[in-house]
Amino acid sequence: MKAESASAPSSYVPDSYGRNLYEVDPQFDALLRLYLPGDLFGHLRPHLVRLGRLAGSTLDELAGTADRNPPALRHRTRNGADRQSLVKHPAYQELERFAYSEYGLAALSHRGGVLGWPDPMPPAAKYALTFLFVQAEFGLCCPVSMTDSLARTLRKFGSPALVARYLPALTSQDMDTLAQGAMFMTEHGAGSDVGATATLARKAADGTWQLYGDKWFCSNPDAALAMVLARPEGSVNGTKGLALFLLPRELPDGSPNGYRILRLKEKLGTRSMASGEIRLEGATAHLVGDLGRGFVQMTDMINNSRLSNGVRAAGLMRRALNEALFVANERSAFGRRLIGLPLMQRQLAKMMVWTEQARTMMFQAAAALGAADRGDATARQLVRILTPLIKFRACRDARKVAGDAMEVRGGCGYIEEWAEPRVLRDAHLGSIWEGTSNIVALDVLRSIRKGDALAALAAQWQRQLDEAALPPARRARFDALLRGATEFAREAAAAPEDTFARQAASGLYHATTAAAMAWESKRTGDARRLLLAQMVLSHRMAARDPLAADPEATPLIAALLAERPLREAELAAAVR
Numbered sequence: 001m002k003a004e005s006a007s008a009p010s011s012y013v014p015d016s017y018g019r020n021l022y023e024v025d026p027q028f029d030a031l032l033r034l035y036l037p038g039d040l041f042g043h044l045r046p047h048l049v050r051l052g053r054l055a056g057s058t059l060d061e062l063a064g065t066a067d068r069n070p071p072a073l074r075h076r077t078r079n080g081a082d083r084q085s086l087v088k089h090p091a092y093q094e095l096e097r098f099a100y101s102e103y104g105l106a107a108l109s110h111r112g113g114v115l116g117w118p119d120p121m122p123p124a125a126k127y128a129l130t131f132l133f134v135q136a137e138f139g140l141c142c143p144v145s146m147t148d149s150l151a152r153t154l155r156k157f158g159s160p161a162l163v164a165r166y167l168p169a170l171t172s173q174d175m176d177t178l179a180q181g182a183m184f185m186t187e188h189g190a191g192s193d194v195g196a197t198a199t200l201a202r203k204a205a206d207g208t209w210q211l212y213g214d215k216w217f218c219s220n221p222d223a224a225l226a227m228v229l230a231r232p233e234g235s236v237n238g239t240k241g242l243a244l245f246l247l248p249r250e251l252p253d254g255s256p257n258g259y260r261i262l263r264l265k266e267k268l269g270t271r272s273m274a275s276g277e278i279r280l281e282g283a284t285a286h287l288v289g290d291l292g293r294g295f296v297q298m299t300d301m302i303n304n305s306r307l308s309n310g311v312r313a314a315g316l317m318r319r320a321l322n323e324a325l326f327v328a329n330e331r332s333a334f335g336r337r338l339i340g341l342p343l344m345q346r347q348l349a350k351m352m353v354w355t356e357q358a359r360t361m362m363f364q365a366a367a368a369l370g371a372a373d374r375g376d377a378t379a380r381q382l383v384r385i386l387t388p389l390i391k392f393r394a395c396r397d398a399r400k401v402a403g404d405a406m407e408v409r410g411g412c413g414y415i416e417e418w419a420e421p422r423v424l425r426d427a428h429l430g431s432i433w434e435g436t437s438n439i440v441a442l443d444v445l446r447s448i449r450k451g452d453a454l455a456a457l458a459a460q461w462q463r464q465l466d467e468a469a470l471p472p473a474r475r476a477r478f479d480a481l482l483r484g485a486t487e488f489a490r491e492a493a494a495a496p497e498d499t500f501a502r503q504a505a506s507g508l509y510h511a512t513t514a515a516a517m518a519w520e521s522k523r524t525g526d527a528r529r530l531l532l533a534q535m536v537l538s539h540r541m542a543a544r545d546p547l548a549a550d551p552e553a554t555p556l557i558a559a560l561l562a563e564r565p566l567r568e569a570e571l572a573a574a575v576r
């Protein structure tokens with residue numbers, strides 16, 4: 001909400017409206033220099049700075065308005081025609097314009113020309129922009145990601161004719177010609193258990209396909225195009241009998257396709273964006289790829305969406321942390337700034353560790369995805385395991401960090417005028433959709449059983465730690481804890497039941513972030529990343545005496561929270 005207290009007395013509650021969310025976060029800039037090619041970083045930086053300013057002001061205000069004015073379903077036109085439409089608040093439409101048109105978030109992976117860059121951009125660029133955008137608006141990022149992911153899956157598995165017909169609209173930056181994407185999978189009896197999908201696909205004599213059945217959760221339900229899983233008549237049970245279809249909202253003559261939105265869901269979060277229930281009543285759809293490989297192909301779209309979910313969780317955490325740091329710096333109690341109170345510093349440092357882990361994970365996944373898309377087989381293994389890892393742990397951590405940030409603002413953190421309640425409500429969704437926490441943790445174990453993902457990950461840690469060139473004692477501590485995480489995950493994957501899937505996934509997530517942060521520290525020359533890595537080891541991996549003081553409870557925490565770079569010598573002097 002817009003600040004109305006800019007010139008208010010200092011006793012008023014501090015309001016962060018108008019701060020540039022890129023500029024208040026200097027570690028982001030340093031990491032982007034590391035993870036983006038130099039020329040692309042130089043080109044994108046002014047766009048990031050502008051987006052940071054917008055996210056801290058205009059977009060945030062629009063997001064608050066859109067959250068308070070959810071979309072409505074209209075079944076008829078005013079002159080009585082049975083034509084459904086969603087009435088979206090102008091604030092949401094303006095957010096759409098920023099995301100799809102100005103920043104081309106759904107297009108920039110697929111073609112050049114977005115933000116003046118001649119080529120498609122690598123995943124790190126897309127995630128960097130998303131990371132900033134989502135700090136203002138979370139709900140819309142779902143349709144944007146589905147549009148991007150649908151285009152990716154269509155390009156991978158669709159026939160050349162289908163791609164030629166629909167890709168230009170999917171990647172359009174013109175709101176009048178843009179076709180948004182959606183994904184209709186979940187049914188009443190088929191959520192996690194996708195193999196129970198009952199939606200029927202019937203092939204007509206002329207070779208076209210018609211879909212029949214109910215889809216129970218459909219975000220962006222009025223999208224121009226949706227990927228739908230359905231079971232062709234007579235095919236086998238389970239996921240092997242599923243086919244993937246592209247469902248257009250309109251038929252070629254402009255009339256509505258044969259499906260209806262039955263109602264919209266009343267949701268805890270993402271209230272700006274519509275999620276509905278759909279009944280397919282003989283809707284015409286195009287088969288995508290091979291008949292018996294529908295689920296495998298859909299997995300590509302799901303995984304891209306899961307990765308995006310992890311990125312959004314990282315962004316939400318950063319927003320929560322930004323607010324908390326701001327309040328702690330600006331607010332005084334008992335004659336002292338909150339940021340100067342060691343008890344408060346511990347809470348903020350903990351939030352920062354979890355937040356920075358997610359950001360590192362985001363960049364690691366982006367780097368692996370970029371390499372995998374260029375044909376690197378090891379990187380493909382890495383993406384296979386990093387995707388469920390970030391989806392699982394970052395989305396869960398976002399719930400906690402958002403709740404903790406709420407408390408740092410005190411009573412106002414609970415009041416809907418401020419960003420915290422919206423961030424908290426939105427943060428709880430990440431671990432439910434696109435696969436609940438249990439389901440994605442199970443996917444981590446599956447990636448270990450079915451391929452070389454764990455070996456690829458462990459080898460990556462070793463390479464990163466070698467490059468980090470840690471002193472022997474410190475390296476030994478890393479090695480011991482990382483080995484423990486690998487062994488535990490291997491045992492969990494080999495066990496007859498999946499009881500420890502989540503514990504194993506958490507261990508791997510922490511190990512991955514610790515190794516990568518140590519590497520980032522060396523590469524950026526900023527020992528804060530190493531301090532964060534050590535805090536991951538101490539607080540999230542090592543056995544702890546609950547009555548002992550932290551090894552990192554030093555004056556360095558203040559440096560961390562002040563967001564000023566740290567020299568390695570300072571760290572070595574202060575932390576064993």
Ligand SMILES: Cc1cc2nc3c(=O)[nH]c(=O)nc-3n(C[C@H](O)[C@H](O)[C@H](O)COP(=O)(O)OP(=O)(O)OC[C@H]3O[C@@H](n4cnc5c(N)ncnc54)[C@H](O)[C@@H]3O)c2cc1C
Pocket residue numbers: 183184185186188190191192193217218219220267270275429432433434435436437438439
């Ligand atoms: C706001 C919102 C928007 C959504 N948008 C879409 C959309 O656009 N498209 C779409 O297709 N879906 C969408 N979904 C659906 C979402 O993906 C599903 O709700 C989710 O996958 C879980 O399925 P379910 O609700 O059937 O729960 P269930 O599958 O019934 O799961 C219930 C619980 O059982 C657990 N569980 C299930 N199997 C196992 C197992 N083997 N081991 C251990 N635990 C298990 C789960 O972890 C969960 O905790 C949306 C959901 C929400 C809330």
